[in-house]
Amino acid sequence: MGDRTEVQRLLAEQQILVDDETLRAVEEWHRAWLREWEWVRAFDLRDEDPPAPLWCWPP
Amino acid sequence: MVLAAVKDDLAALAAGIRAGSVSPVDLVARCLERISATDATLHAFIRVDRDGALAAARQREQEARRGEFRGPLHGVPVAVKDLFDQTGLPTTAGAAIRRSHRATENATAVQRLLDAGAIVIGKTNLHEFAFGVTSVNPHFGAVANPWDPARVAGGSSGGSGAAIGAGLCAAALGTDTGGSIRIPAALCGIVGLKPTFGRISRHGVVPLAWSFDTVGPMTRTVADAALLFGVLAGPDPRDPLTGRYPAFTGTVQIPPPGFRVGRLRGPLFDDGLDDEVGAALERACGLLAGAGGRIEPVAVEAAMAGQAAQTAILFAEASAYHRRAYPGRLGEYGLDVRELLAAGATIPAPAYVDAQRVQGVVIAQTRRLLEDVDVLICAAVPVQAPRIADVDPARGEGWRRVRAPLSRLTRFFNLTGLPTVAVPVGPTRSGLPVGVQLAAAPGAEARLLGIATALEAAAGWELPPLM
Numbered sequence: 300m301g302d303r304t305e306v307q308r309l310l311a312e313q314q315i316l317v318d319d320e321t322l323r324a325v326e327e328w329h330r331a332w333l334r335e336w337e338w339v340r341a342f343d344l345r346d347e348d349p350p351a352p353l354w355c356w357p358p
Numbered sequence: 359m360v361l362a363a364v365k366d367d368l369a370a371l372a373a374g375i376r377a378g379s380v381s382p383v384d385l386v387a388r389c390l391e392r393i394s395a396t397d398a399t400l401h402a403f404i405r406v407d408r409d410g411a412l413a414a415a416r417q418r419e420q421e422a423r424r425g426e427f428r429g430p431l432h433g434v435p436v437a438v439k440d441l442f443d444q445t446g447l448p449t450t451a452g453a454a455i456r457r458s459h460r461a462t463e464n465a466t467a468v469q470r471l472l473d474a475g476a477i478v479i480g481k482t483n484l485h486e487f488a489f490g491v492t493s494v495n496p497h498f499g500a501v502a503n504p505w506d507p508a509r510v511a512g513g514s515s516g517g518s519g520a521a522i523g524a525g526l527c528a529a530a531l532g533t534d535t536g537g538s539i540r541i542p543a544a545l546c547g548i549v550g551l552k553p554t555f556g557r558i559s560r561h562g563v564v565p566l567a568w569s570f571d572t573v574g575p576m577t578r579t580v581a582d583a584a585l586l587f588g589v590l591a592g593p594d595p596r597d598p599l600t601g602r603y604p605a606f607t608g609t610v611q612i613p614p615p616g617f618r619v620g621r622l623r624g625p626l627f628d629d630g631l632d633d634e635v636g637a638a639l640e641r642a643c644g645l646l647a648g649a650g651g652r653i654e655p656v657a658v659e660a661a662m663a664g665q666a667a668q669t670a671i672l673f674a675e676a677s678a679y680h681r682r683a684y685p686g687r688l689g690e691y692g693l694d695v696r697e698l699l700a701a702g703a704t705i706p707a708p709a710y711v712d713a714q715r716v717q718g719v720v721i722a723q724t725r726r727l728l729e730d731v732d733v734l735i736c737a738a739v740p741v742q743a744p745r746i747a748d749v750d751p752a753r754g755e756g757w758r759r760v761r762a763p764l765s766r767l768t769r770f771f772n773l774t775g776l777p778t779v780a781v782p783v784g785p786t787r788s789g790l791p792v793g794v795q796l797a798a799a800p801g802a803e804a805r806l807l808g809i810a811t812a813l814e815a816a817a818g819w820e821l822p823p824l825m
Contacts, residue, residue, distance in 0.1 A: 306704050309703060309706075310704065313681075313685075313703050315684075315685045315703055317685075317697075321697050321700060324697050325697060325701050325704065328697070328698075328704075328758075332666070332669060332673075335665065335669060336670075338662040338665070339667060339712060339716055342660055342663040342716065342719070344719070348719055349715060351714050351715070351718035352569075352714060355721050355722065356569075356714075356717065356721070356775065357556040357602065357775060358554060358775035358776070358800035358801075
């Protein structure tokens with residue numbers, strides 16, 4: 300995830316065609332999100348942690 | 359008399375109308391005059407229903423003279439974010455793409471306001487499709503901050519925030535998916551309540567992200583928020599999420615001596631705070647301690663992971679909602695929203711699921727905290743209101759730099775679903791409002807608003823004379 304090809308592929312799969320400037324911005328957004336997502340990767344999600352809507356959502 | 363009355367809170371206005379000392383017609387006319395005088399600058403409204411509001415005011419006044427009162431908001435002028443359906447009117451959602459829409463019925467929240475006797479004077483401007491935090495709207499104008507019209511009012515419910523801050527109406531409806539009630543409330547110096555997720559019906563409201571969309575009141579005072587919340591909350595068969603909690607009595611709980619306040623600490627809540635915002639938060643904690651509270655630091659281990667999770671869920675759901683129109687009508691969206699919808703389409707499905715798993719962990723950790731404290735406190739917006747010229751997508755890339763900071767401290771409470779209220783606690787040296795957030799356990803709005811009332815009284819913040 301994160302390189303230009305991956306973002307382009309994801310957008311193309313959904314028939315989302317954007318101009319080059321928007322593509323660059325989306326790629327930058329995606330890279331920023333991946334950096335943020337490192338907090339999730341670093342977090343030790345366990346097998347017994349199901350999605351919130353299955354047990355505690357809505358509150 | 360009317361000018362003075364408009365500065366008062368909802369209860370005082372309603373009492374004045376009931377006693378015959380305040381005329382709904384004068385009140386509405388005065389609000390309409392102020393809108394005429396200011397809205398070319400503020401852009402707070404997308405539509406003002408002058409004739410309809412005056413006709414309704416005349417009717418409420420006649421009813422009042424006969425001793426007939428529809429409810430606790432009888433004759434009070436309110437505004438509605440243009441994300442809510444109102445019969446016969448377009449619900450633009452701040453988007454050019456929806457200009458031709460016509461609502462065939464009222465949103466439940468709007469109907470409850472009308473049933474309580476309120477007069478809807480207009481529909482307020484917002485960030486396009488509520489997908490943004492500045493309310494710099496390319497189709498309906500940039501909403502200006504009533505304290506400094508060169509600056510943003512915040513968003514997405516920026517029009518509602520500016521209208522109340524400028525005295526154009528007594529209260530308004532907003533929605534909050536990542537901070538859209540609390541951000542403009544903090545930046546405009548008013549009170550904004552994001553209730554527990556699911557306590558107010560969302561029927562008839564254009565979605566942004568179903569997992570977090572929450573309807574709430576934006577008001578001049580905490581007491582007003584409690585009054586409006588009492589009108590709005592409760593089960594609605596057309597929104598199944600609302601069945602979990604009873605209606606709200608409108609009565610807040612006076613905090614007992616020694617009430618416990620958990621001050622949220624850690625990178626999410628401490629980093630990047632503007633000095634004056636940090637000082638305002640310190641002051642708020644001191645005021646709560648002076649009101650009998652015990653302040654103690656608390657932390658949520660998974661808070662930063664939760665931030666990433668909230669982004670994934672919100673963006674993926676927003677992108678999914680727009681698939682009928684996007685990308686087919688991509689060119690009709692504003693520059694920022696079209697970009698953000700494309701960004702949401704890059705969230706992989708496994709990440710969406712993992713985000714919901716993280717959400718569960720964060721909720722569990724936060725609930726454990728709330729077993730030991732009555733409320734949590736942190737700043738509402740870590741920075742001061744940016745200048746419109748610096749964040750207008752038509753003028754450059756500045757909007758990308760402010761988006762994350764403006765919503766940094768609010769999104770946590772959407773992820774956890776906690777009832778959260780933004781309360782103004784004072785101005786910066788340059789006179790801009792600063793707000794803090796208080797949050798309580800799910801369903802504990804009475805306790806939350808009681809402590810917020812104590813903070814409000816100690817802070818002594820008042821909206822200035824009306825424009």
